[in-house]
Amino acid sequence: MIVKINNQLWNDIVQRLNKNMHDIFFEPKYFEIFQSSGYGEAEAYLNNINNNFFFIPYLKNKINENFTNKETFYDIQSPYGYSGFLTNSKSTIFIDNSIRNFIDLCKNENVICSFIRSNPLSQKLKPIYVLNKHFKIEMNRKIIVLNLKQSIKDIWNKEFNSNCRNMVRKSLDKYSYKISNSKNSYKLLIKFYLQNMKDIKADKFYFFNKNFFDKFYINLNKDFFIVEAINKNNETISSILVLFSRNYAHYMFSSRNKQFSDNSVINSLLFMAIKELKKRKISIFNLGGGTTNSYNDNLFKFKSNFSKNNIDYTIATKIFLPDRYTDICNNWKKKYHNLEKKHSNKILKYQFYE
Numbered sequence: 051m052i053v054k055i056n057n058q059l060w061n062d063i064v065q066r067l068n069k070n071m072h073d074i075f076f077e078p079k080y081f082e083i084f085q086s087s088g089y090g091e092a093e094a095y096l097n098n099i100n101n102n103f104f105f106i107p108y109l110k111n112k113i114n115e116n117f118t119n120k121e122t123f124y125d126i127q128s129p130y131g132y133s134g135f136l137t138n139s140k141s142t143i144f145i146d147n148s149i150r151n152f153i154d155l156c157k158n159e160n161v162i163c164s165f166i167r168s169n170p171l172s173q174k175l176k177p178i179y180v181l182n183k184h185f186k187i188e189m190n191r192k193i194i195v196l197n198l199k200q201s202i203k204d205i206w207n208k209e210f211n212s213n214c215r216n217m218v219r220k221s222l223d224k225y226s227y228k229i230s231n232s233k234n235s236y237k238l239l240i241k242f243y244l245q246n247m248k249d250i251k252a253d254k255f256y257f258f259n260k261n262f263f264d265k266f267y268i269n270l271n272k273d274f275f276i277v278e279a280i281n282k283n284n285e286t287i288s289s290i291l292v293l294f295s296r297n298y299a300h301y302m303f304s305s306r307n308k309q310f311s312d313n314s315v316i317n318s319l320l321f322m323a324i325k326e327l328k329k330r331k332i333s334i335f336n337l338g339g340g341t342t343n344s345y346n347d348n349l350f351k352f353k354s355n356f357s358k359n360n361i362d363y364t365i366a367t368k369i370f371l372p373d374r375y376t377d378i379c380n381n382w383k384k385k386y387h388n389l390e391k392k393h394s395n396k397i398l399k400y401q402f403y404e
Contacts, residue, residue, distance in 0.1 A: 052155070055081050055092045063096065063105050067136070069296040071172045075133040076107060079269040084109055084129045087262035093126075095155065097148040102139040104148035108166065117381040117400050123160045123374060125398060128167035130258075132300070132336070135166065135181065135366070136173055146180045153184060156370045163375055165397050166366040171195070171298050171334055185366040191343040192350065196335040196357040198299075198328055205324065214355035217317035225279040225287060225315065227322045235276045236267050239289045242305030249308065274302065277322045279315045288315045292323050292335075299327050300336045320356060339363060367397045 053060045055078040064076050074080055081092035090109030097104045108126040115121070128134060139145055156164070166185070170193065181187065196209060206215065228235070240263050247256050258266075270293065278289040287310045291303040301323075304316060320337075327335055337357065340350030354360070369375045382400035383390050393399040 051096055051098075053094045053096045055085065055094075059096060059098070060094055060107070063094075063098070063103060063136075066103075066138075067172075071136065071138070072296050073132065073169055073172045073298050074270070074273050074293055074295040074300075075129075075131040075169060076105075076136065076172075080131070081107060081109070081129060083262060083265045083269055086265050087259055089129065089262070090127070095152045097144075097151060099144065102141065102144050103137060104139065104145060104152075105136040106152065106166065107133055108164070110161070111401075113162070113378060113400065114403070116385065117378045118374075119377075119381070121160075123162050123371075123378065125163050125165070125401075126156070126161055127165040127398065132167060132169040132171070132363075134168040134173070142180050146183070149181065149184045153368070153370060160371070160374075162371045162378065163369045163397055164367060168364045168366065170361050170363055171336060181366070185368045187364055187366050189343075190363050190365045191339040192345070192360040193339040193363045194337040194350070194353040194357050194360050196324065196337065197359065198324065198332055198335055202325060202328065209357045211355050214317055217314040217355075218321045221279070221312060221314040221318040222321070224312070225281055225318070227318070228278045228280060229275050229322070229326055230278070231271050231275050233267065233271075235278055235286075235289065236271075236291075238286055239276055239278075239291055239303060239305045242286075242289070242307055243303050245308060246305055275323075275326060277319045277326070279319055281310075285310075287312060288319060290316070290319045290323060292327070294327065294330065294332055297333045298336060299323075299332045299334070301338055317355075324356075369397070 060078045064072065064078070067076070084090060085092040090111040092107070093110050094105060094107040109129055110124050110126050113123045113125060137145060137148070196205065200209070210218070244257065273295065274291055274293045276289050276291050279287045281287055286307060288304070288306040290301065293300045293302045301320070324335060337353040339353070340347030344350070378400055382403070386403050389402055393402045
């Protein structure tokens with residue numbers, strides 16, 4: 051069955067999750083941010099029989115009719131972050147039937163393809179038996195995770211490398227640090243974040259609209275904190291936003307006031323965030339990955355300074371209506387052949403027509 055975000059069933063499923071499966075990215079309020087900001091209609095497929103459930107939340111979007119010959123077709127994808135498939139069942143028969151029903155439903159609803167991001171903390175895709183019979187599962191990149199069950203002393207000595215420790219020492223005494231979820235701190239972080247994204251010519255994917263950022267604060271202000279570094283003139287040098295749930299935390303946004311050039315401050319902000327997360331009894335801190343899947347990616351190498359542990363972040367894709375999908379992609383290529391090379395490896399390539 052299809053469940054909308056205002057259906058109590060969605061919330062009931064999330065509340066049933068134990069702390070090792072639960073994450074903020076499955077919550078209806080997280081999906082509502084994207085729906086209300088124009089990024090798609092939030093839905094979830096749910097098969098719920100006795101004590102077994104199989105659950106896939108996603109955003110459903112209508113495909114540009116310029117590519118569909120004026121017919122109505124859709125695609126589905128996970129929102130930014132870590133959501134994906136969820137099940138509490140080890141029954142291969144139940145999971146296989148659930149997936150088959152979901153695929154049939156997508157075909158009947160004119161959904162041509164799907165792009166599902168995984169949550170490698172709450173549930174890796176590979177152990178979900180028979181999933182790879184139906185979906186193409188690919189390793190997208192490695193992400194860095196820090197085990198917060200260790201003491202701060204062990205994290206400092208065993209996880210942080212020497213360069214990281216030096217950077218933290220360098221900036222820790224230079225600034226004062228504030229932890230809050232205030233509207234002013236949030237607005238300043240987003241202002242600098244958008245400036246930073248513009249300066250580095252980031253992909254448009256990272257430029258969420260104003261409605262998104264407004265709704266993000268309204269829905270999640272009790273689920274994140276901001277760490278700010280403030281100089282002696284009471285100016286914010288840099289800040290980061292950390293999203294957390296019962297067991298997991300995620301390094302979500304960072305920003306830097308470009309009037310100041312101290313690159314070491316991010317290290318101390320993350321160190322302060324780690325200390326705060328330990329106070330809140332969070333077990334795992336996900337620092338994310340790089341901008342590419344390369345071990346030589348600069349962002350990946352930076353995050354690797356904080357932890358020696360990395361795990362696979364995987365993507366599951368499926369083309370439900372192959373002939374229709376091919377027609378849509380061919381129509382997109384005809385109109386935007388200049389973008390084909392840049393986006394040819396993306397299953398949702400036809401969404402790019404800037």
